[in-house]
Amino acid sequence: MRREVPLVLTAIVGLTMIVSHFIPPFNILKDLFEDWFFIIAAFAIYLGVLNLLRVNADKLYKKKPDAPFGLVVILGFLLITIPGLFFSGGRSFSDPGTPFYYLYIHVYYPLSATMFALLAFFVASASYRAFRARNVEATMLLVAAFILMLGRVPIGDWMTAWLPEGYRLGEWADWIMDFPQTAGQKAIMIGIALGVVSSALRVILGLERAYMGGE
């Protein structure tokens, strides 16, 4: 039961999805499975949330050193869920003017945006200390990166103003993006496509069970 049922389920659902793509009447079954998928997907989100709360409650309970931050996580969760569920006008909870919207704009948005903005600093220091033209490949990479970084902003055109119009750095950048870059992306894309096809096949046929938490 523990192993067989999930393997059989995966096989049935996966094959239905594939077969329905070629044999239209199977779409009826596919639609049914998709309906269930939607509901499970939402529960999966809840699972993640509940798991997070439990881990942090555990920190508090066991008085781990970072317990205060576990408390902050839980309080942060309540900070937005209580207004969002009870005091933000029900289904129109995300309209401008609701408490939920206020928290989104003034707490969630600055935090989320700033977390990602940190990366700018790390890119800068890695540029200074780690990115080296250590071999032919890395050199080509850096040269292409230079042309794009400068060509995508007016500095590039300004630096190459002595070249005739149509041959300045901005145009080089366009050309690289439209042709060699596109070609390279295509090769990567086709390779990944075949990789996805083979791993999907292994999953559906039960050869790959890593998703169930190891063999």
Added chain:
Amino acid sequence: MSGEVVGVWIGAILTLGIFSFLYKDNPFYKFSEALFVGVSAGYWFVVTFWQYFLPKLIDNLALAYTVLAVEGRIDYHWVYILGGGLGILMLLRLFPSVGWLSRWSLAFIVGTTAGLQFTRYLESNGIIQVKGTILPLIVGGDLNTTIGNIVIVVGTFCGLIYFFFSKEHRGAFGGAARIGVWFLMITFGALFGYTVMSRMSLLIGRMDYLFSNWLHLIG
């Protein structure tokens, strides 16, 4: 109005809290980060409740129930009970003794995506890309297109050869693989440039927030 001002102050303080990590790891950063984790989990929770559970699960079951009560027949919408059941199994992962049951719902998710991806990747990222690479290498009277086509065809072809593992990279085959690597490197260079661009944009957004919205230094 004053609510807005308070809000911007809160936002600015939290922004500085995250940035303080750049100096070094510290409790102010840890607080902001923990708050972020909690608030974002809460955000998902609320949105999923209002825009998901209510309209898709509860409403559908309510509809099925109403049809049963009013017209006395069993409606298609009852299938949502099974979906809901599988969903609840998912939550059982939280309890170690019955956690294995969550594999049933997981199997459902994995099977659906694997089945859909199988055909979608093969077609959109495989066949259609291959079709798009079938271009004439010489286009009369149009040098730009001719060069462009040659670059696309040669680049894609050689790039694929590099990812071909059944043959040793020697001779002409090795040469093609070598050209393939160059194309890959130019592609990575482009990605590099664009990633730097992306990261800088994000920082510009935050700086502008601090100087315009908070300090009003920029009009």
Added chain:
Amino acid sequence: MPEEEMRRIQPKFFRSRSALAWLIFPLVLLLSLAPLSSEAQETPGAEIDSVRQAEAMSPAPPDNVQAEDNPNDKGGIINISWERSADDGAGVNNVIGYEILRSAEMDGIYEHIGGAAPGATFFSDSDVKNKVNYFYKVRAISRLDTSESLPSAAAFSRVQLFDLSRLTLFILAVIIALAIFYFISKARGGKELYIRKIAGLEAVDDAVGRATEMGRKIFYIPGIMDMDSMQTIAGVTILGRVAKLVAEYEAKLEVPVSRSLVMVTCREMVKEAYLNAGRPDAYNDNMVYYLTDDQFGYAAALDGLFLREKPAAVFLQGQFYAESLILAETANSVGAIQIAGTAMPSQLPFFVAACDYTLIGEELFAASAYLSKDPKLLGSLKGQDVGKFIFLLVILVGVVFLTLNSVLDINLPNLATIF
């Protein structure tokens, strides 16, 4: 206010203001949903009626209305096409939209089933019963008046058993699937399947050797994702090889990880490698340890470790995100040899620029298949190569045909349209 307007048209029950109300009044919910089960009749073109005036000039009617079954589906859809009204696009009678009307009889009552923007010549009716005849009319609407086309011929939708438009996809899917099975069973039967040399793997010996000479540690980072990621699995497989070399050279290995499940698996892997190298005594569980699940927390912790221990070699093999930069930079600044590998396209550029060797994308999987000799991985890799071979062949032949066509002015088939 738009919001108020929406509220007005909502059924009473949906106006409730908070979740609390929902939870307290589930019965109210059930009862007020009742009207939804019988679909309300739509009033055709209500908002268009308001702009209509009595003494208007009619726009030219749409012409040549055709209705036919949507091909290659499970039925339930009829496609309607028409020629635009002569007044569509300009003039006083400029058409501002089309209405699509439907009836079960040619001379019956036609009901509004949908609308289309000016310039449109196509509508798809997906609310039909299979094998039932329908007739369609299209009505052109100007600001002042409307005019209807003649009805279409009868059309009905039906189920098709096979989607012929997807034949190529089907054949290719079958070929690749069969190739994968064939090679997996071959590998299971003990046949050696050839895989080309992978530069990054060759460099592992040098890196481990150098660490031994310098007497410094080797760090192995198997990415930040859990064991359900194929990349993590590949990373852990490669760890097996590295650990075996380390055991043979008597160097020192540390594997700090960010997932507890990964820790357990890595311990197994390293232990087995030490056993195979004939040095089980040299292994202890503390070589593999858990730091934290948190992305930046993990990066910061590794940062500290690298700076303190100054490792001679760092392996970054698995699934990485933004932290790749921080790791590669710090390891580089302490002078470590770095061998990276990931299938994350957005992180590969940074690894190539900052590390000495990088396994690019599929090379990571190929390396792990090669090292683990796992039949399913080897078989898949070979099956994918068959797919690549077909693609390469199609590109080659297709390009040659098209080029010959353009140079010699002949008419060879265009594979792009056939394939």
Added chain:
Amino acid sequence: MNQENMQEEKSFWEKLLAIDRRIIFLFIIVAIALPLFFKVSMRIPVTPVAEGTYQAIENLPAGSKVLASFDYDPGSMPELQPMAEAFFRHAFRNDLKVVIMGLWPQGPLQANIALEEVFQDEDVKAKNLQYGVDYVNLGFTAGNEVVIDRMGHSFEESYPRDGQGTPLSEIPLMRGVRNYDNVDLIFNLSAGYPGTQEWVQYAVDVFHVKLAAGNTAVQAPAMYPYVQTGQLSGVLGGMKGGAEYETLLGIPGRAVRYMFSQAIAHAVICLFIIIGNLAFFSMRKRRAS
């Protein structure tokens, strides 16, 4: 003498490379913050792929319906929000009807934020736009690419109600909109998965609907093959893409204003790489000799 010089040079480069990371951080802050205070008007060259997205929208006749999927969160706001605002200005200027949705839970709210901004414009105010008639926000639904797949049969199955809880059948704009056949274009703003790639795979290639997109710069290069094959009309790449859109539209906004900072930041990064490599090579030469 020469020997001494070498010695000095070595210590110079080594010292230079070993400076505290925080000094580099400071450089970046200055490089980005300072230019914000100057109003420099710069010519924004337009890339062909951005033009593709603009034209796809521009060529729609008035009254056409655009399905706009907002698949991003505030983390990518500086890159995608200018595009969102420009898109709404563009759509409303050309009298297009907009159906908003999101595969990311934060997306529909980002759309509301952009709408709030755009509704301040006098031109837009004058149009007296009505919710439910001129635009509608369907909200978020869970299920990633499966949602896209399912919407090919029926929007209502994925979105029984809009973001405010109104059943779709009661929204005037949604009347006659059953699936992709009844929309004229999909416009997608995407910061990752699920996003533009999934829209191409599950909507464009199966249901043959037109798609135009705006992406974060990290993602944009991977979309070029789709543009080359025509699966995608065009793609706006990052903040620069937003600035290009604003330029094409003739309404310069935030993205254009930020371009000076962006330019200086790129220059500084290039400079860092050059200094780093000079140091690397001179130190390697020294080690070799």
